[in-house]
Amino acid sequence: MTKQLSHYVNRDLSWIEFNRRVLSEAQDPETPLLERVKFLAIVSSNLDEFMSVRVAGIQDQIKAGYHKIDFTGYTPGGLWRRLLKHTSNMVAEQYKTYKETLKGLEKEGIRIRRLQDLTVAQQSAMEIYFREIVFPVLTPMAVDQSRPFPLVHTKELYLAVLLNKEGELPEEEPLFAIVQVPSILHRLVQIPGKVNSKRIEFILLEELIERHMNTLFNGYTPVAVHPFRLTRNADLTLNEEGAEDLLEEIEKELRKRRWGMPVRLEIAKGMNPYALQMLQEELEIGDNVIEIDGPLDLSFLMKLGGLVPGKDHLRYKKLEPVYPVELDDTEDIFEVLRRRDVLLYHPYESFEAFNDFIIQAAEDPDVLAIKITLYRVSGDSKLVQALTEAAESGKQVTVIVELKARFDEERNIAWARQLEKAGCHVVYGLVGLKIHAKIMLVVRREEGALRRYVHVGTGNYNESTSKLYTDIGLLTSHPVIGIDASALFNEVTGYSDPHEWKAFAVAPTNLMDRLFELIDREKEHALAGRPAKMVAKLNSLSNQDMIDKLYEASQAGVQIELIIRGVCCLRPGVPGRSENIRVISIVDRFLEHSRLVYFHNGGEEEVYLSSADWMTRNLTRRVELLCPVLDGELRHIMMNILTLSLGDNTKARELQPNGTYVLASKGSVPLRSQFEAMDTSKWKSLM
Structure with a gap:
């Protein structure tokens, strides 16, 4: 039997x-x-x-x-x-x-x-x-x-x-x-x-x-x-x-x-x-x-x-990251961000763009405050140097250093002490929670008012790993995201009643609930006979409640495509439960690290970037962030990135119902998503 x-x-x-x-x-x-x-x-x-x-x-x-x-x-x-x-x-x-x-x-x-x-x-x-x-x-x-x-x-x-x-x-x-x-x-x-x-x-x-x-x-x-x-x-x-x-x-x-x-x-x-x-x-x-x-x-x-x-x-042919074209011809990144949002896709785009942003913020006399979360930082960090110089010049610099980042504890302790000596306000996270969200807030005085500039990312502020990991960062001055960013820092560093998030969803308070709402919305579209689809790109999927929610959506007819690099506890392709779910994993030259989520939403498409994998620890025991991409052009770019990964037929392996993986079926034209992404026109062009 x-x-x-x-x-x-x-x-x-x-x-x-x-x-x-x-x-x-x-x-x-x-x-x-x-x-x-x-x-x-x-x-x-x-x-x-x-x-x-x-x-x-x-x-x-x-x-x-x-x-x-x-x-x-x-x-x-x-x-x-x-x-x-x-x-x-x-x-x-x-x-x-x-x-x-x-x-x-x-x-x-x-x-x-x-x-x-x-x-x-x-x-x-x-x-x-x-x-x-x-x-x-x-x-x-x-x-x-x-x-x-x-x-x-x-x-x-x-x-x-x-x-x-x-x-x-x-x-x-x-x-x-x-x-x-x-x-x-x-x-x-x-x-x-x-x-x-x-x-x-x-x-x-x-x-x-x-x-x-x-x-x-x-x-x-x-x-x-x-x-x-x-x-x-x-x-x-x-x-x-x-x-x-x-x-x-x-x-x-x-x-x-x-x-x-x-x-x-x-x-x-x-x-x-x-x-x-x-x-x-x-x-x-x-x-x-x-x-x-x-x-x-x-x-x-x-x-x-x-x-x-x-x-x-x-060896692999050396990759020369390109500087984002949106920022290439400017001396003032703030001026660009007042006009439009900018997406950074590492390692194909240079981390120097982010470094230039933080250096400009540190040197700008109109910048009043800089707040940032640090989980893992590289050994020779321009970021830490910029934060140090900003504090020494009199700016309010708040750094949330996660001391409990596994195997990086000693390095983070050293960074924390260096930043404190420079005059930064250093906060060591929260009791019982790791601060895993990747976010930076810059508050700048402009024409008698204050404007907030925000960077939200899927990966750590680490120059070394930005050359080895695929990650996405969003630079924006959108006021709603700015208000949520301020509220997030206030909740972590001080005492505050739960904020009513307008753009963000934040773990451990409402991130899982928000994801469930978005999945249920897609399920309702499917039950009403409308096209229904979602795509999630993550490092790991192991939370039982989340898996059960995806099974529910599959049974309702939602087409679900998952790009899960590592652990996946969901069994796809099981009749009556998950026949509408496909799971692939891409292991290649770079470590796939970005967390992205797409919902078709009856044609009103939505895309989010996040710091959180769908594991119990991320959803219930960490401070994590889910941020919408509100700019229409950038949404299309992120959809291009997901489409490129889903089309990989060279390094993608597909999860079978028995828990094993097999190479994805090769099409008539081989497609290796990471190598294709080195040509930025393959994902920056609009769909």
Whole structure:
């Protein structure tokens, strides 16, 4: 008897399918070789975060004796076993791909070699490098009765070492020590080549340390050396209600993260059984051990391209973002925005346009106030510099810094302190809520009155990721949006009764209700026999109530097209429930990150941009924003962008009712939406 499918795909199993799509980019022969290794690195980094947050949370539920079945039909124990099986299979496939990719790189003169295969001259050069650069930063850590097992840091590479005393018979239980592979040094060590040689060759740092391990233990003989790596629970447990100072509370929790419960132990294939037993007992890891046939932690491959000069045929052709034509011939962005709204589509359009806007605002003597939310900011930020200069010149600058942005907490704390020193009013979010909305408000004095200028975006104010993520930003001086923007900042920074939003919908108060109203309106059109359609482009869809609402609309006859990059818990194409829903995912050169929603609305089309995915956390536990695009021309441009994605038949994969993905059917003319979008005329032209 066939088990009936749940109405929903499990969130974590859906995530694994997403990471498989990332892996498939590393396997695609059409992907340039040096880009393939980047995708292999991304698979590793993604899996690290998944293990340290999602799998760690499931383990916590199991330890707490929580056995309730979730809405997708899984208990924590059953899901955990399924995830371990799926992730193990994916890792095996990843390393098979790694070995095949190395063969391709070797044909191009790029090799990662074994130390024993080097010439005598090369081995001598590596020995000098070890002695002068590596040896001084190594610290051998013995484990015995007087020296307890040292702290093993999460996601750092270590070597487990078994030793015998020189000149003595081998002990039944050898001595045990560990050595951390220093992350401050490049893991890929370049081997000196012959003069005029076009070959570029590397060895791995851990192999070099292993070869010279005897130099760390004078009088002892290493009998076995094995790499290992531990992943710990990285989720912060904040007592926000009881915290007198949220910044100090987060700093305290970041220190605790070093001691998080072990989640996964990665070991090299063939590890000595005694060494493995020692690690399992001391780390209390149990059977959560993954044996890997290859180098641990392939995220080091992300840096390989930067160590290989030239070889442009092994990379994607460099994208030169264009400056938005609407702002190209002006020295005064405010003057343009008084006449019209402007849409910015990154990375195809330059983030410099936004930087120019904030710099002009900081320098303009008529600008009285600047308010902005910061979730993740790049290391060398013109934005932070402009905010600092604005505050120092006497402007009222308010910065809402989200200290709880996962894995960016320390960087955000540093930015917050720098901004406070410059005289900015820094607000650290709200108790129990993350500030995930992306919005900036500029208040300017003009002809005896005040005018508001607003930027609303789908992505973070981050110059680095704006080159890698697809995101959309709206620049506007529309008065209704300006009033809502002021109200939003007032609610976050002060005390305020709920505002009656005219343009915005804001989570957690009314964003979900507003989306339900818009979907229900489309359903009413369908039930009345009128054309009814909606399109949503998101990173994730996992909220059960939202999925049920979409099922309702599908059953009423609404045509629904969803572009969901990552997790999707909705099952499309199920007769009687979701036969009118199509779901595709696009994984390509850039990370699809924009959140856009379209409603046909009986011919009175509406388009919105948003910071929110349709996940429970975004809709109920974060401050998120949904903003309408009121300019008719810009609505058409956003519809063009959606149409381009929906037409992708090269990188789009379509979700099947059973939760798997297949490549979208190729038409007579191949269409790769990201490559087409590099020609801005493909989406800026009016429909």
